[in-house]
Amino acid sequence: MRKIIAICSLEMKRTFKRRSSYFIMFAMPLIFTLLFGGLFGENAGSAMPVAIVDEDGSIYSQQLIRQLKAHPFVEYEEVDAATAKELLSEKSVEGVVTIKKDFLGHVAKEEPAVMLQHPPGTAAAPMLEQLYNQALRTLDLQVTAAQIGASYENKEWDLVFEQLIETESGTDGISEIHMNDTQVESWNKMSYSSAGFSIMFVMIVMLFTTGTLIEARSMGIWSRLLTTPATRIQLTLGYVLSFFIIGFVQFSLLILLTSLLFGVQWGDPLGLAVLVITLLLCVVGLGMAIATLVKTSEQQSAVGMLLIISTSMLGGVYWPLDIVPEFMRKIANFVPQSWAIEGFKSLVDGAALGDIMTPILVLLGFSIVFLSIGISRVRYQ
Numbered sequence: 206m207r208k209i210i211a212i213c214s215l216e217m218k219r220t221f222k223r224r225s226s227y228f229i230m231f232a233m234p235l236i237f238t239l240l241f242g243g244l245f246g247e248n249a250g251s252a253m254p255v256a257i258v259d260e261d262g263s264i265y266s267q268q269l270i271r272q273l274k275a276h277p278f279v280e281y282e283e284v285d286a287a288t289a290k291e292l293l294s295e296k297s298v299e300g301v302v303t304i305k306k307d308f309l310g311h312v313a314k315e316e317p318a319v320m321l322q323h324p325p326g327t328a329a330a331p332m333l334e335q336l337y338n339q340a341l342r343t344l345d346l347q348v349t350a351a352q353i354g355a356s357y358e359n360k361e362w363d364l365v366f367e368q369l370i371e372t373e374s375g376t377d378g379i380s381e382i383h384m385n386d387t388q389v390e391s392w393n394k395m396s397y398s399s400a401g402f403s404i405m406f407v408m409i410v411m412l413f414t415t416g417t418l419i420e421a422r423s424m425g426i427w428s429r430l431l432t433t434p435a436t437r438i439q440l441t442l443g444y445v446l447s448f449f450i451i452g453f454v455q456f457s458l459l460i461l462l463t464s465l466l467f468g469v470q471w472g473d474p475l476g477l478a479v480l481v482i483t484l485l486l487c488v489v490g491l492g493m494a495i496a497t498l499v500k501t502s503e504q505q506s507a508v509g510m511l512l513i514i515s516t517s518m519l520g521g522v523y524w525p526l527d528i529v530p531e532f533m534r535k536i537a538n539f540v541p542q543s544w545a546i547e548g549f550k551s552l553v554d555g556a557a558l559g560d561i562m563t564p565i566l567v568l569l570g571f572s573i574v575f576l577s578i579g580i581s582r583v584r585y586q
Contacts (some may be wrong), residue, residue, distance in 0.1 A: 212443025213450065220414055220451055229413075230455045234406040235462060241398040241523070253279045255333060256289040256301045261308035264363075265344065268370050269304060269319075272340040276527070279336065289322075294322055300333050312345065332528040339527055396470075399463040400549040401522035405513065406541055407452050407459075408488050412509040414448055415492035416502050423501075441583055445489060445576075452485040474550030476561055480548045483565050486572035488539045493579025516540040541571045568570065 220226055257273070259266050274281050281302070284292065289301040298308040300323035305311055311318035321336050323330045348362075351369055355362035460477070471477050495512070499505045517523065519533065520542025526534050537543040550563035 208439045209443045209446060212440060213447040216417060216444060216447035217451060219417070220447075226410070229406065230410050231458060231462065234464065235308050235404045237402040237406075238395070238463060238467065241402070254298045255279055255281050256287050256292050256298045257281050257283050258289045258301060258303040259283060260286075260305050260306045263308060264367060264370070265348070266304045266308045267345050267481075268347070269308075269337075269340050271335060271370075272343055273302070276336060279333070290439040293322060293324065299323065300330065302333065302337055309348075312341070312348075335528050335530070395467050396553050397525065397546075397550075399459075399467060399469045400546055400553075401517070401542075403456060403459045403463070404413075404545050405517045405522050407456055407485070408491070408513045408517075409510070411448060411452055411488045411492040412456055412495065412505070412510055412513060414451055415496045416505050417490070418444065418493065418496040419499070419502050419505060429583065432505075441580060445493070445580070448489045448492065449485055452488060453481070454482050456485065470553060471549070472555065473557045476548075476552050476556065476558035479558055480510050480545070480552065480561060480565060480568075483568040483572060484541070484545045487568050487575060490575025490577075490579050491541075493583070494575045497579055497582035517542055519543070541568055544568055544571075 250519060257270055259270065270281065270283065273279070282298075286303070289298075289303070292298045293301050300321055303320040303322070305318055305320065308318050319341065321330065321333055321337070323333070351366035352362040354360075354548075355365045358365065435442060454514055460481075462473055464471065492509070495509045496505055499508055518528075519537050520539060520540040526537055526543060544564040544567045548561045548568075551561050553565075
């Protein structure tokens with residue numbers, strides 16, 4: 206055990222001795238969080254203004270509006286048609302969502318039930334269309350569930366629908382959640398950026414850190430170490446332990462700094478600790494797998510950066526997954542970043558350890574696969 210700790214300590218000293226490491230580990234994630242999350246936290250233009258005109262005025266259109274308002278990055282305001290036209294002409298809003306009269310009838314006939322107006326050339330249009338299409342699909346599922354439930358209970362389906370949404374409205378958690386008499390901040394733009402860029406830069410740091418495996422082999426360091434009483438297993442465990450501790454120190458300090466600087470509340474400490482540990486095992490395994498599948502440090506940097514940035518985009522680090530097409534959301538299930546963000550989102554919204562077992566188990570599965578590849582392919586000469 207002392208040999209493992211000695212190897213671990215040596216590698217950690219090498220990492221923390223370099224001043225450039227601190228810039229990548231802490232400064233870069235905080236800068237990206239600041240830029241993407243808003244200069245003044247959740248109140249600094251973190252929500253995109255959009256007007257809603259409800260021509261139907263039914264319980265169904267109001268349920269659609271409630272689902273749209275649950276999105277943290279868009280601020281919807283209900284106005285009349287004249288006000289909406291004025292706001293759009295003044296470019297005070299990014300768009301106007303109009304819910305047509307006889308909304309449910311249009312939905313049943315598969316006719317357009319919602320209309321979007323926006324200034325020419327606005328980049329927000331695809332996202333807004335994606336959001337209300339997703340809300341329409343959710344509402345359609347709720348109506349179908351109410352109809353099926355009514356057939357079993359011998360009730361009018363619209364009464365069952367009203368009961369369903371009344372139950373939801375009491376637990377939707379749109380604004381804020383109280384847990385153990387402590388006010389917990391809801392998932393907002395700053396929380397999202399803090400979690401996403403912490404994940405991405407931990408992966409980047411781990412990419413460069415695990416590059417020492419290539420250096421140790423090419424420079425003959427391991428050959429010399431193997432002449433000592435240290436075994437190959439001890440060498441491997443020493444390096445793995447050092448990678449994990451470096452990642453844990455980085456993530457822990459990022460959690461502390463974002464809490465102090467940006468007021469981010471990360472939620473249940475136990476759930477957060479377990480989620481971070483499983484995520485780090487996954488990241489360490491991925492870094493080792495990349496390091497053992499390439500021949501040079503240059504190849505590792507090129508392949509690793511391409512893989513990390515592309516999967517971070519797919520996994521929802523830069524933008525929420527509910528604004529991307531459905532096929533991309535399905536692809537996101539195969540990258541660890543999306544599961545990690547889902548776990549952090551649940552914790553910020555007040556979940557406990559038991560509520561995030563699915564992301565934890567999926568990340569654990571990724572960890573087993575990546576670590577198995579990385580450890581089995583380590584070459585000492």
